Structures are given as C-alpha cells and as structure tokens.
Amino acid sequence: MTHHAEHAADVAIIGAGLMGSAAALFLRRRGRSVLLIERGLAGQQASGVNFGNVRRQGRPLRQLALANRASSWWRRMSELVGTDVEYLQYGHLRVCFRDRPEVAARFEEYAREARPLGLDLEIVGGTALRQRFPFLGPEVLAGSYSAQDGHANPRLVAPALARAAGRLGAQVHENTTVASAEKAGEDFRIISEDGCVFRAPVLLITAGAWGQALAARFGEPVPLVGRGPTMCVTEPVPYCIRPSVGVSTPVERETVYFRQIPRGNVIIGGGLRGPVVPDLWRACVQPQNTLNQLRQIQRLVPGLARLQVIRVWSGIEGYTPDDLPVMGRSGRVSGLYYAFGFSGSGFQLGPGVGDVMAELIDTGMTDVPLEDYSIGRFAETLARQAQA
DSSP states (O other), X not given: OOOOOEEEOSEEEEOOSHHHHHHHHHHHHTTOOEEEEOSSSTTOSHHHHSOOEEOOTXXXXXXXXXXXXXXXXXXXXXXXXXXXXXXXXXXXXXXXXXXXXXXXXXXXXXXXXXXXXXXXXXXXXXXXXXXXXXXXXXXXXXXXXXXXXXXXXXXXXXXXXXXXXXXXXXXXXXXXXXXXXXXXXXXXXXXXXXXXXXXXXEEEEOOGGGHHHHHHHTTOOOOOEXXXXXXXXXXXXXXXXXXXXXXXXXXXXXXXXXXXXXXXXXXXXXXOOBOEEGGGTEEOOOHHHHHHHHHHHHHHOGGGGGOOEEEEEOOOXXXXXXXXXXXXXXXXXXXXXXXXXXXXXXXXXXXXXXXXXXXXXXXXXXXXXXXXXXXXGGHHHHHHHHHO
C-alpha cells in the first residue's frame, strides 16, 4: 500500500484562478495557512483568457462597493504581487450608437447614482466627444468616461497572485485534480486523483465554470451555464488609443469592446459567445462570431477595419441566470464558502473578491454587501424545476 502525502491548513481553496489566488494571498497576509489546489495551472482558465477590462462602470450599483475595494488593489497591484501585470490606468470609455439614444439617457442617470457610491463618471457628447476621442466613428452618439479605470494583461494577473501567495507560504498544488471533497467531522477532506489528501476546517470553492459541480456535492446545485467569449488580437500598429473602449447596447451582437496595448496590438472582445465543452476544457471560436465582431468594431472605430487579425481564442466562463456571482457562505455546510460564476465580468472584481473572502473567513464578517450573491437564491427555482 502506497502512503500518500497528507496536507493540512486553516483554509483549503479549490481553483487557482483570479478569485482563488487572490483569496490565498489575502488569507496569508492575515496569517492563515492555505492550501491552494488547482487542476491545471494558476490562471489557465477564464482568468487568463478574458479581455482584461478593469472597469467599474456598467455594473449593478450594489456591486460598486466590491468593485471599489478591487479598484484600490489594482492601483497597488505591482507592489501587491511584486511584478508588473501591465495594469494601465488610462480610463474606460462606454459609448452608445445613434440608434440607441435611450442608452445615452441611462448613462446620465447611472452617473448621477454612481457618484455618491464612489465612482466618478464624465458624460461626453457632440463635438467634445469627437475632439477627445477622434478615432470614434460617426455612428457613436455619446460616451461615459471613467478616468480611474483601465485594463491589464489577464495572462499575467492570476499567476502573479498565486506566486505571491506561494512566496508568503501558501502551499500551491498545481496539476492536482480533485477526485472527492467532503466534510468529515470538523474538517473538509479533499482527495486528489493521485491519492493526495488535503484537510482544512474551511473550504473555499473558486472553481469558475466548474464551481457548480463541487457545490452540488454539498447539496447546493447552481444553474450555471458555460459560455465561450469571442476574442481576437490584431497585428501591431502605432500606439495611439489609451483607454479601454466598449459599446453599451441591449443587443448582444453589438456589445463589442477593444483596448490597444503599448506594443501596438489591438485586443478585441465582446459580441456573441460560442459553445463550450467544460469536461474537455474546450471552447470553440465560431468564425461567424468573429466576423460579426469585426463588423461591429468597424462601426465603433472605422480605422480598425483595415487591421489583420493574427490570433483568435476563447475560454470557458460560468454564467448564472441573473448574471450575478455566487459569493459568500454556504447555506448548508458550516466552514464552506464560495466565489464563482462571475458571468463574464469578474476580472476587475478579482482582487476585491479575494480581499473580501479572506476578511469574511478570517473575521466572520465584511462590510461589503453579499446578500445578492447568496447561493440559496437558486434553491426555489431548482425545486420548482425538479417538480415540473
């Protein structure tokens, strides 16, 4: 009989994406011992393949407390992780097209409501818009500009957080697939496919699109759907567009966004999403989605129309029915916590989620409101579906 290693700590975390890696780092900063368990490599899934928008505007107003907490960490990110993650605080611009004037009216209303919550937005239209952002196409009607936001390189952020957690003493176990996870007495007992045993009195599940399979093992299923974002990057051209720019519209195919990086390449995301096969770690880029994306981008910035696309990609993101994450305590099992299902808008929130979850686990409370994210909110719907 082979004797496999047993690892114990105060907190076990399953999933070393942005949320899990940040939580591991903040728990170590609070002096808690941590096991960070990841099936692949840190930041390999949605955390590493998303667009990289560090934006607060466009979120539900009740999420701004969490987004603001994250924002303060983004500003100190290089000192937090000890390396540059290409965070550029060059602003975030949301625009609307002329055929959607009702969106421009909503920009004004949102800006009014967001100001007392700590988010300053400037609404720009007409000649002022053209003067400041001359690259915008004639179809663009108005913009909402957030000077304190920006963008970062998602391929660098989660791995840097995981490495920083490791340097502070977190035990990081990559390439470790969880075969079973259960509560045994006071502790959670997690066994990997290769027979390693992990024990901790607290378990945090941050497994992204795979989070619901783990939650279901603890009797808390979530109706999570996997979707693949449509992403591409162009050849490099002279660097001239600093803010991250996106379209606000009720029509999904029009919701494109882009950012240019100092190397000159333009990264494009948004529009229609593609199918995913989570069990095979596969997300498909559909050519028609990329072509739609390029058509929409041309409406936004005609000058981008002539650029060559050099790479397309996707990833597996987990979406909930209300597009809000599952975040906070389990409704059924003491010592169990969740932070997953960020529905394609978790990148900016990542460091804030890690900070808030570490605070909640360490002190039992947090002043950031989490009621909207309770896992119990799906129980009624799922019970009704089961009876139907």
